[in-house]
Amino acid sequence: MRIFNVLGILFYAGILILIGIGMIVFAFNLLHPQDIFSFLEYLQSTMSTRAILGLSGLLLILISYSFAQLILGRMEREKTIAFKNPSGVVTISLSAIEGLIQQFVNFMPELKELRPDVIASKKGIIVNVKVSLRMEANLPELTARLQELIKTKVQEVLGTEEQIIIRIHISKIISQEERDRRKKESIKEEHTIPYGGFGRV
Amino acid sequence: MTRDESRTELGAVKIYKSAIASVVDIAANEIAGVKGVGTTFFSRLMLFFGKEHTEIKVTIDPRFEISIDVPLVIKYGYNVPEVCIRVQENIRVALEKTTNLSVKTIDVHVQGIAKEADK
Known part of the structure; x- marks a missing residue:
């Protein structure tokens, strides 16, 4: 589990560093919007690149979800009352x-x-x-x-x-x-018929 | 999936951890005051896809002693420590009776307290 934690932290650190580098490069005018646009166009051009992109997105969601679950699970686990008895905890x-x-x-x-x-x-x-x-x-x-x-x-x-x-x-x-x-409002809302007054003179 | 294995004259007998977990599940649910074994998003997702996944963790050490981790949801109105002790006892008896393995620890984690009608 510790390896997973380290990998998760490295993964997020890597992504943040990449975003940071990208922003710096963009700020120094080393990267032009056209380059990004042509790269995105290339990604969308063939079926295989689109499939890779989609799968990468799915993988990112799964990694993020499992990492969040791990952190939240640990937080939950820490919030416990424990007592021991002869059979266990x-x-x-x-x-x-x-x-x-x-x-x-x-x-x-x-x-x-x-x-x-x-x-x-x-x-x-x-x-x-x-x-x-x-x-x-x-x-x-x-x-x-x-x-x-x-x-x-x-x-x-x-x-x-x-x-x-x-x-x-x-x-x-x-x-x-x-x-x-509030009660009146909720009753009023309940009785309102959609487009009830539409077409009436 | 690891399993406990013992050899007889006729061949090997393997008891899967999932079988032990099933015994634990049944034994825990036999006790009054137990609403059920706790679930996680993953186990519910697996159930949605038609595959049962239990959150009961079974560990078998090299000396063939079993350690169990059971997440539980207790019914509202029951004394939690009392129910947990009865669950531990029932699991121990059930496992020793059905598998002949000695139980090292049975750790119970109360995940929630639910009303009778709650799902």
Whole structure:
């Protein structure tokens, strides 16, 4: 896997260097637009060059995709809670816990949107939650209830006595008027018939 | 594809890693609270083309000891560590019963928590 990483880095470095050289050459007027145009024309002239070009493009997409997957996969792997037992290691992806917390929107009607971010640190499990609320909610009561719910559920699911710190950040409060307006708009949009008024006098 | 091989009087018996992975898959899914074995984009792509590809990783060391890596999706409402321990135990029993090979480690990776109705 390390070889693959090195190859990937070299590949991207090579491409960036080539682009850089191309730009410098172009800036010094050593390369004319006609040269590029004639090269592109040559590439499109025969079936074989077109096939090579297409396949190279496909290969580039595949390389980029696998490299991105590798990096993202590693990032995901790093975000885990792990514990050992006699049979082996159990790792729980923090995104799994985030997914679990996200489902709380369904339990509390006052919540419009909930975006959790879970961090495992030495202090314990830190849960940062960004929420959008409806206007009629009592904020201290609601946030306390939400904190309690998240804490209980996370402890229940993980079966851990580890400290869970829950930080709630209210990012948006949607008023009743705004909600009504949005509702009306969506109803209006639903009933609009395309070209409904077309041809009418 | 490497495989575990043992010789009898009549000939060689080869157990492919994919067969071991299938045993692991079945044993894991037997436990209440397991939604299924985790998938990746690649395995879904392979399935789309009609070829099954499991994300269960099987490693056999020179002493014929097996190490397993299982990505899992757990059902919402279950205690994750408890389910994982039961999965590990069930996999160990199933592998020892079906292949007679000794299991070194069974590493479980919980990829997600899904509702009953989620696909």
